Amino acid sequence: MVQNPFPESRRSFAEGLHILIAYLKLQNFTLVGYASLACVPTWHEDFRKDLDRVDVPTLVIRGDEDRIVPITAAGARTAKMIKGARLHVVKGGPHCITWTHAEEVNAELLSFLGDTAINAESAT
Numbered sequence: 001m002v003q004n005p006f007p008e009s010r011r012s013f014a015e016g017l018h019i020l021i022a023y024l025k026l027q028n029f030t031l032v033g034y035a036s037l038a039c040v041p042t043w044h045e046d047f048r049k050d051l052d053r054v055d056v057p058t059l060v061i062r063g064d065e066d067r068i069v070p071i072t073a074a075g076a077r078t079a080k081m082i083k084g085a086r087l088h089v090v091k092g093g094p095h096c097i098t099w100t101h102a103e104e105v106n107a108e109l110l111s112f113l114g115d116t117a118i119n120a121e122s123a124t
Contacts, residue, residue: 048081051078051081051082052081052082052083054082054083054085055083057084057086057112057116057119058079058082058084058085058086059085059086059088059108059109059112060075060078060079060082060085060086060087060088061075061087061088061090061097061105061108061109062074062075062076062087062088062089062090062093062097063089063090063092063093063094063095063097063100063101064089064090064091064092064093065092065093065094066093066094066095066097067094067095068095069095071089075087075089086112088108088112090104090105
C-alpha cells in the first residue's frame, strides 16, 4: 500500500497528488513560456557562417511537411553546408517530428550513432 506523502495534511493521497500534479504543470508552463520568449532573439541570428567550422559527425533530421521552418529553408541547406553531414528526411513530418514520428527519429538516431561508433573504431 502506498503511504500518504502528506501525513500532516488532512488531504487524502489522491487530493495531495492532484495538487502536486497541478503545481508541476503550472511550473512547466511557466518554464516553457520563458524558454519560448528567450529564444526569439536567435531567430534573427544568421548561424550559416558557423557551419563550416563543424568538424564532428552530424545528423540533420527534418520533416518534409514542416510549415514553420520548411526543409528547403533550413534542413537541406544545413546538411549541405556541414561537411559530411547526413540528412534524413521524415516523409510527412511536420515541425515537431520528435513527437509525431518518434519511432523513426529514434531509429535514425540509433543508426547514426552506431555508424559513427563503427567509423571511430575503424579509424583507430
